[in-house]
Amino acid sequence: xxxxxSSTVNGEQMEFLCEPDETLLEAxxxxxxxxxxxxxxxxxxxxxxxxxxxxxxxxxxxxxxxEIEGRELTTVEGIASPEALHPVQRKxxxxxxxxxxxxxxxxxxxxxxxxxxxxxxxxxxxRYWLAGNLCRCTGYDKIIRAVLDAAAEMRGAAP
Amino acid sequence: xxxxVDFRYIGTRPVRPDGLDKVTGRANFGADFTLPGMLHGRFxxxxxxxxxxxxxxxxxxxxxxxxxxxxxxxxxxxxxxxxIQGGEGAGDYHDLAVNVMARDKVLYHGHAVAxxxxxxxxxxxQAIRAIKVxxxxxxxxxxxxxxxxxxxxxxxxxxxxxxxxxxxxxxSNVAQVMESTRGDIEAxxxxxxxxxxxxxxxxxxxxxxxxxxxxxxRWGQDEQSLIWCATQGSFDVRSMTARVLGLNVxxxxxxxxxxxxxxxxxxxxxxxxxxxMLSRRSxxxxxxxxxxxxxxxxxxxxxxxKIKLKIGARKDGxxxxxxxxxxxxxxxxxxxxxxxxxxxVFAPYDVPAFKAEGYDVLVNKPKVAAYRAPGAPQxxxxxxxxxxxxxxxxxxxxxxxxxxNAVRDGSQAAYGPKFNSIGLEACLEAARAHPNxxxxxxxxxxxxxxxxxxxxxxxxxxxxxHVNEDGTATVIEGNPDIGGSRASMALMAAEELCIPYENVRxxxxxxxSAGFTNVTxxxxxxxxxxxxxxxxxxxxxxQLKQRAAALWNxxxxxxxxxxxxxxxxxxINVEAEPMSLADMAAESAKTGGPLLGRxxxxxxxxxxxxxxxxxxxxxxxxxxxxxxxxxxxIQDAGKAxxxxxxxxxxxxxxxxGIGWALNEEYVYNGDxxxxxAGFLDYRIPVASDLPMIDTQIxxxxxxxxxxGVRGVGETPIVAPLAAVANAVSAATxxxxxxxxxxxxxxxxxxxxxxx
Numbered sequence: 001x002x003x004x005x006s007s008t009v010n011g012e013q014m015e016f017l018c019e020p021d022e023t024l025l026e027a028x029x030x031x032x033x034x035x036x037x038x039x040x041x042x043x044x045x046x047x048x049x050x051x052x053x054x055x056x057x058x059x060x061x062x063x064x065x066x067e068i069e070g071r072e073l074t075t076v077e078g079i080a081s082p083e084a085l086h087p088v089q090r091k092x093x094x095x096x097x098x099x100x101x102x103x104x105x106x107x108x109x110x111x112x113x114x115x116x117x118x119x120x121x122x123x124x125x126x127r128y129w130l131a132g133n134l135c136r137c138t139g140y141d142k143i144i145r146a147v148l149d150a151a152a153e154m155r156g157a158a159p
Numbered sequence: 160x161x162x163x164v165d166f167r168y169i170g171t172r173p174v175r176p177d178g179l180d181k182v183t184g185r186a187n188f189g190a191d192f193t194l195p196g197m198l199h200g201r202f203x204x205x206x207x208x209x210x211x212x213x214x215x216x217x218x219x220x221x222x223x224x225x226x227x228x229x230x231x232x233x234x235x236x237x238x239x240x241x242x243i244q245g246g247e248g249a250g251d252y253h254d255l256a257v258n259v260m261a262r263d264k265v266l267y268h269g270h271a272v273a274x275x276x277x278x279x280x281x282x283x284x285q286a287i288r289a290i291k292v293x294x295x296x297x298x299x300x301x302x303x304x305x306x307x308x309x310x311x312x313x314x315x316x317x318x319x320x321x322x323x324x325x326x327x328x329x330x331s332n333v334a335q336v337m338e339s340t341r342g343d344i345e346a347x348x349x350x351x352x353x354x355x356x357x358x359x360x361x362x363x364x365x366x367x368x369x370x371x372x373x374x375x376x377r378w379g380q381d382e383q384s385l386i387w388c389a390t391q392g393s394f395d396v397r398s399m400t401a402r403v404l405g406l407n408v409x410x411x412x413x414x415x416x417x418x419x420x421x422x423x424x425x426x427x428x429x430x431x432x433x434x435x436m437l438s439r440r441s442x443x444x445x446x447x448x449x450x451x452x453x454x455x456x457x458x459x460x461x462x463x464x465k466i467k468l469k470i471g472a473r474k475d476g477x478x479x480x481x482x483x484x485x486x487x488x489x490x491x492x493x494x495x496x497x498x499x500x501x502x503x504v505f506a507p508y509d510v511p512a513f514k515a516e517g518y519d520v521l522v523n524k525p526k527v528a529a530y531r532a533p534g535a536p537q538x539x540x541x542x543x544x545x546x547x548x549x550x551x552x553x554x555x556x557x558x559x560x561x562x563x564n565a566v567r568d569g570s571q572a573a574y575g576p577k578f579n580s581i582g583l584e585a586c587l588e589a590a591r592a593h594p595n596x597x598x599x600x601x602x603x604x605x606x607x608x609x610x611x612x613x614x615x616x617x618x619x620x621x622x623x624x625h626v627n628e629d630g631t632a633t634v635i636e637g638n639p640d641i642g643g644s645r646a647s648m649a650l651m652a653a654e655e656l657c658i659p660y661e662n663v664r665x666x667x668x669x670x671x672s673a674g675f676t677n678v679t680x681x682x683x684x685x686x687x688x689x690x691x692x693x694x695x696x697x698x699x700x701x702q703l704k705q706r707a708a709a710l711w712n713x714x715x716x717x718x719x720x721x722x723x724x725x726x727x728x729x730x731i732n733v734e735a736e737p738m739s740l741a742d743m744a745a746e747s748a749k750t751g752g753p754l755l756g757r758x759x760x761x762x763x764x765x766x767x768x769x770x771x772x773x774x775x776x777x778x779x780x781x782x783x784x785x786x787x788x789x790x791x792x793i794q795d796a797g798k799a800x801x802x803x804x805x806x807x808x809x810x811x812x813x814x815x816g817i818g819w820a821l822n823e824e825y826v827y828n829g830d831x832x833x834x835x836a837g838f839l840d841y842r843i844p845v846a847s848d849l850p851m852i853d854t855q856i857x858x859x860x861x862x863x864x865x866x867g868v869r870g871v872g873e874t875p876i877v878a879p880l881a882a883v884a885n886a887v888s889a890a891t892x893x894x895x896x897x898x899x900x901x902x903x904x905x906x907x908x909x910x911x912x913x914x
Contacts, residue, residue: 036184045838096803101181102419139814
């Protein structure tokens, strides 16, 4: 028996029907056509499916879709404003911090969550915060630099 | 040598053309396509490493509600043997077909036995569980030694070793042997004052791309089929799928999605023929997506290896002889990277006598696929570990020892040709002068040095450039953009046409819209497809000159292309305003129609790429944990088109190599079942494991490319294995010869040394 779920996704009220044991990742991709959230493992190890649930960073493959009933969800599609990219997105591009780009949506969401919680993270704090986001292309160097640069810009600090 | 001295755009670092799509979630990867009426497919995979399939009972599975089609090996045609053309790894079309779907035997745990298409993933999974297969379990061979043992169980009863003077009397698990030799090694070893002799072991590892294999296929009753998939080579998917299904290539159209990493692992096919067959049987489009577990168990990891190496040198450090015995696991079908391993094992050194013998060995594991410089990381792990040990024995600086023996311009490469314009010495000099080589080390820390090398390839590429009516340009090419290649293509087109980078868009087109193009692999795209883009732009410039000559009523050779404009040559007396690409585009109707440039080529002259890596580690003697304190990658990239993406290749390759050295391995139980088929237990490096990866790009121009470009992407993974192992050996005082250098292995080595 399918369940009816109603929640706020990227600022918009949304409703859908899903299986009780369907993951949030499946519902996002297959019911709401929000395919920016990626599946790399399905077991909560790679972070490619990172989303913000009431502002908290979670792997959407580890959340059942019915659990978002009445809650607020932000996916990678909801990070930029119509006018401009989020500084994390812009800095990732400026630093060439993506190669294939499959981990990038998860990195964007996780890094935004970091800077929401801690506007001035150290390199070490940034590395530990993003330790749940696997990237196989970049060796993380440029990702870490881009996030630290975005943090500095958001604080209004000199580059 | 490079023709253009002052570049406008080459060497700058603009944002990639597809950047916005990739930071906002708009980019469509392999699993992101859906079609109306699409079914979802799942596989039944072998629970045994080696077994005969006696019977498959589909009755209960076909009765599951929502099931629309089930296929097994019986549904696929017999495919004649034949070497796979154009891919990156070695292989055979018959084997490819049997790997895609098992026929009479399963040859590894995870081998596909059946596939179901149903209206939902859940229904497909339910049907998979309802399929009953009767197996006769056979003994399995799981490593090189047991596969080569006398009376070893055979994977293929009809496989006879190739490469021997005559066909052997009995079949074997050794698919091929190869020997490469120069000079008299016995005399060479007799002249040596010091000899190092060791056996080096590396495990099966996986490329570890984050995107699992995925495709959507649609069969048409007119026999025209469409495939959307994530691949490194859409033309390779087309030719391989056509061969497996017995179709001609014009019946298939392959549309490449964005690709979420490949590193060689997406140069072959697993899903596509099965998806087509399920679509044919059901009359509906079918999507197949691997789980992460399936990626580990049933795609193509990289070869485990066993390499016995012996090197001899005089007291002054000059090498007298080198010998290598290289065994590479191919998995269940022939075609390990043994051949490139044999060819590259001595490539960095000028040695008067050497002999390398290689063995391509079948084992009951998934058929290996290419992984970034296939075969070289294993081979140079051995060579560069031995060179490090030799330097210690001689009391020489390890860089000094390598400089003494390094190949340079004019050296005869161990694999054949004479080197011309190579950067090994320059990399070694840069490493010696690098501040990271001078930093004092504390107790418990160690520093490792190692050299990396890859041949690089050229192969076939096509490119078209369409000039739009306002003078902007669209580049059409056929290499999926796996690491920023659209940016490189746009930079090269902008450079030639003298138009802003932002005015060039690059389209990675499907197999019916781009000219034939070989795989995104072999570090060839920026080199070879880039060359096609440059030639296509030059085709346009030549047309501009013809058209200007006609407009001005002068001979074509009286027109020049200077600073982005056609101009009359100095001294030509004609009323003519210089005209830019935009000016000419606006006049296209009067001058012969739309401007379109094109080029197709088989690129020669891919310059080989050398690197030197420095690695500092600290080893915790209680836990055996290794911390990488600093890592420095120095590489000859030829001309760096977009330096940030060159650095990115160097950093990414370094970290994959660090993972290979420290953590990564397929852990098998005695029955040939991989016990760590997930990212939790197959642990690739994460951000908190690592320092920044320092890079230094050297630009020794490749004479085989108009701008001096040489391949970049593969060399970076070659040196790190030995650089890390040499650093750990230095820190512990114990020679480390088996990877990965995981905490238990290091603790065991330290305990054993204590006695």
